Amino acid sequence: MAAETDFETGVATDIPTDVDTLTGWGRTAPTLARVIRPRTYEEAAAAVRACGARGSIARGLGRAYGDAAQNAGGSVLDMTGLARIRAIDAEAGLAVCDAGVSLHHLMEVLLPLGWFVPVSPGTRYVTVGGAVGADIHGKNHHVSGSFSRHVVSLDLLTADGRVHTLAPGEPLFDATAGGMGLTGVILSVTLRLLPVESSLMTVDTERADDLDDLMARLTSTDHLYRYSVAWIDLLARGAATGRAVLTRGDHAPYEALPLRARRGPLAFRPGRLPGAPAYVPEGLLGRHTVGAFNELWYRRAPRRSTGRLQRLTSFFHPLDGVPHWNRVYGRGGFVQYQFVVGYGQEETLRRVVRRIASRRCPSFLAVLKRFGESDPGWLSFPLPGWTLALDIPASLSGLGAFLDELDEEVVAAGGRVYLAKDSRLRPELLAAMYPRLADFRELRGRLDPAGVFVSDLSRRLGL
Amino acid sequence: MKDAFGAPQSLLVLGGASEIGLATARRLIARRTRVVWLAGRPSPALTAAADSLRALGAVVHTVPFDALDTESHEERLGKLFTEGDIDMVLLAFGVLGDQARDESDPSAAVRVAQTNYTGAVSAGLVCAQALQAQGHGSLVVLSSVAGERARRANFIYGSSKAGLDAFAQGLGDAMHGTGVQVMVVRPGFVRSRMTEGLAEAPLATTPEAVATAIELGLRRRSETVWVPGSLRVVMSALRHVPRAVFRRLPV
Numbered sequence A: 001m002a003a004e005t006d007f008e009t010g011v012a013t014d015i016p017t018d019v020d021t022l023t024g025w026g027r028t029a030p031t032l033a034r035v036i037r038p039r040t041y042e043e044a045a046a047a048v049r050a051c052g053a054r055g056s057i058a059r060g061l062g063r064a065y066g067d068a069a070q071n072a073g074g075s076v077l078d079m080t081g082l083a084r085i086r087a088i089d090a091e092a093g094l095a096v097c098d099a100g101v102s103l104h105h106l107m108e109v110l111l112p113l114g115w116f117v118p119v120s121p122g123t124r125y126v127t128v129g130g131a132v133g134a135d136i137h138g139k140n141h142h143v144s145g146s147f148s149r150h151v152v153s154l155d156l157l158t159a160d161g162r163v164h165t166l167a168p169g170e171p172l173f174d175a176t177a178g179g180m181g182l183t184g185v186i187l188s189v190t191l192r193l194l195p196v197e198s199s200l201m202t203v204d205t206e207r208a209d210d211l212d213d214l215m216a217r218l219t220s221t222d223h224l225y226r227y228s229v230a231w232i233d234l235l236a237r238g239a240a241t242g243r244a245v246l247t248r249g250d251h252a253p254y255e256a257l258p259l260r261a262r263r264g265p266l267a268f269r270p271g272r273l274p275g276a277p278a279y280v281p282e283g284l285l286g287r288h289t290v291g292a293f294n295e296l297w298y299r300r301a302p303r304r305s306t307g308r309l310q311r312l313t314s315f316f317h318p319l320d321g322v323p324h325w326n327r328v329y330g331r332g333g334f335v336q337y338q339f340v341v342g343y344g345q346e347e348t349l350r351r352v353v354r355r356i357a358s359r360r361c362p363s364f365l366a367v368l369k370r371f372g373e374s375d376p377g378w379l380s381f382p383l384p385g386w387t388l389a390l391d392i393p394a395s396l397s398g399l400g401a402f403l404d405e406l407d408e409e410v411v412a413a414g415g416r417v418y419l420a421k422d423s424r425l426r427p428e429l430l431a432a433m434y435p436r437l438a439d440f441r442e443l444r445g446r447l448d449p450a451g452v453f454v455s456d457l458s459r460r461l462g463l
Numbered sequence B: 001m002k003d004a005f006g007a008p009q010s011l012l013v014l015g016g017a018s019e020i021g022l023a024t025a026r027r028l029i030a031r032r033t034r035v036v037w038l039a040g041r042p043s044p045a046l047t048a049a050a051d052s053l054r055a056l057g058a059v060v061h062t063v064p065f066d067a068l069d070t071e072s073h074e075e076r077l078g079k080l081f082t083e084g085d086i087d088m089v090l091l092a093f094g095v096l097g098d099q100a101r102d103e104s105d106p107s108a109a110v111r112v113a114q115t116n117y118t119g120a121v122s123a124g125l126v127c128a129q130a131l132q133a134q135g136h137g138s139l140v141v142l143s144s145v146a147g148e149r150a151r152r153a154n155f156i157y158g159s160s161k162a163g164l165d166a167f168a169q170g171l172g173d174a175m176h177g178t179g180v181q182v183m184v185v186r187p188g189f190v191r192s193r194m195t196e197g198l199a200e201a202p203l204a205t206t207p208e209a210v211a212t213a214i215e216l217g218l219r220r221r222s223e224t225v226w227v228p229g230s231l232r233v234v235m236s237a238l239r240h241v242p243r244a245v246f247r248r249l250p251v
Helices: A002-009 A041-049 A103-113 A128-133 A171-176 A211-224 A287-300 A312-316 A325-329 A346-359 A399-412 A427-433 A437-447 A456-461 B019-029 B044-054 B070-081 B099-104 B106-134 B152-175 B207-220 B231-238
Strands: A017-022 A031-036 A056-059 A075-078 A085-089 A094-098 A151-157 A163-166 A185-192 A200-208 A227-232 A244-251 A304-311 A334-342 A367-371 A385-393 B010-014 B035-040 B059-064 B088-091 B137-142 B180-187 B224-227
Touching (some): A041 A075, A041 A151, A094 A103, A103 A128, A128 A185, A151 A171, A163 A171, A171 A437, A200 A312, A211 A227, A211 A346, A211 A367, A244 A312, A334 A346, A334 A399, A346 A399, A399 A427, B010 B106, B019 B044, B019 B088, B019 B207, B035 B044, B035 B070, B044 B059, B059 B070, B070 B106, B099 B106, B099 B152, B106 B137, B106 B152, B106 B180, B137 B152, B137 B207, B152 B180, B180 B207, B207 B224, B224 B231
Parallel strands (some): A031 A075, A056 A075, B010 B035, B010 B088, B088 B137, B180 B224
Antiparallel strands (some): A017 A031, A085 A094, A094 A185, A151 A163, A151 A185, A200 A244, A200 A304, A227 A244, A227 A367, A334 A385, A367 A385
């Protein structure tokens, strides 16, 4: 009997499946899905064919903050079972890897060979497939653009069961880069790497007294650094509104290393602290605790320091040292808000920062940076301008309406919010934020008329 | 889909002309709700209710629904879910009855029980099944403090709500881990058409206050909501008052 059923659905009997309630990293809006963990490309294709009426979506390590990798009532392909680095060309600096390979794993393997991932977000625990699907950016966007700029080609499994090998510039490639997994399942990616001489960073740190000071410093000196980011204290008010700590740097050249470090210049040693407890009382991160933290963090930073050597992991991924840090927001979870407004719209940025500061949102992870050129992905987030990202506990009263108001400001300035972090955007604003949305919808309609690829995000926003 | 704050995009109100139902719909339309299904017996009140919500910018459909006609629930309600996800179902129908009359007319008392309890069991199960298949959604059940402890003054209504309340709690446990939230709402005395002309009980509230509490409960993913919140304490004390004393209390 079982064999007959399997024949009908076309699923190989032994693909691991499970039923689970899933959320994004922000731990809001849980929904139930059948989680299928393919271990080969064939199993992935079989799982897509058998996904049923409520469709399927690929999921990596679940670091998207909102509902991008959830599919209520349908199936979710957990891609972490497909995690082999297939080939590395250490001469040319190319790596071919399965979609489920994490940036963490890539770094472990590549760093000793003198290569680094071209773009890294604030966490190493994202998969290559997810990095393309969200077209992630890092602290080097103003120099290097987003992740998909460094993709030479990728293999995409589409709704009809075919596998397409795509190169940048092809419409389907550009729809897939930043397409939130809705064009198909990315199976493998060929990535161009960045050569490095060491696993250390040379870091300059400085403090900015207020937002204008910060923006002036970023504008005049950003081009001198490969990596650049500013942490803002959004609880500081009055004259100190927008005070910040700027951290900028580059990979340390071999000559810059002290003798001791020269023995193993390319060693990859991520530090790891104990994880956050499973249960954290609601409201631990209130105005007062976060305010005290921010005050300390700001005071702790040197007014100005240059050329300090820092481990690559503490420079790029300070939070990865604390497993499950998302639990510190308690059961109610948190919302990440990231928007970008173009150059020339500084007034909007100032107004938004002032509004957040005067509303006293307890946000201790607020980050400002400058983007470079836009990326070709149709739904790619970056555009040349200023981007601000912040975390806020979802339980904060009136937060939904407040963020809606900020959206209005952002959209009026020609800006947009980041879909990989969204969990609450008003669907009506999407088309204004993403002008190529109509092309995206048209292509999806043609490629996937039955709507095989669908996620909670796509249902919520009508992507 | 619901957003991070639990605000639904589509809403089905069972008991479409209910004042609490409409106050909740108005409040949710001000947030994310764009599609509303009002299920109820066809009447001018139902049409007017739909029009009033349309004026707020929502797409509103009316569906003929009779709590007493349990045979039709599967077909009437189940069909709605095939036309797109319904993020939240608000079970808001119910009748107060007339205690004095119903005590002397058992068939009238049975109608109260059948509407408030049997009808809700049937419609609640149909909707819960559909939500479960969908993998997400909230079923919000309007219970009452009257169900917490039977009072001499309205025990027929109270007992029907007690049954409904127990049913909804059990259903919530059954739905645990399915992505579906079942939320039991226990308002106190609500000033509305239903209670017009009745002597007001202490801690009386309004349909709008119930709507606010429902929105908050969705955000917190609560399982039980009291309106006003202080009733939780009051009722937990009253529950333990000896019968002989309770009988004499002016509640």
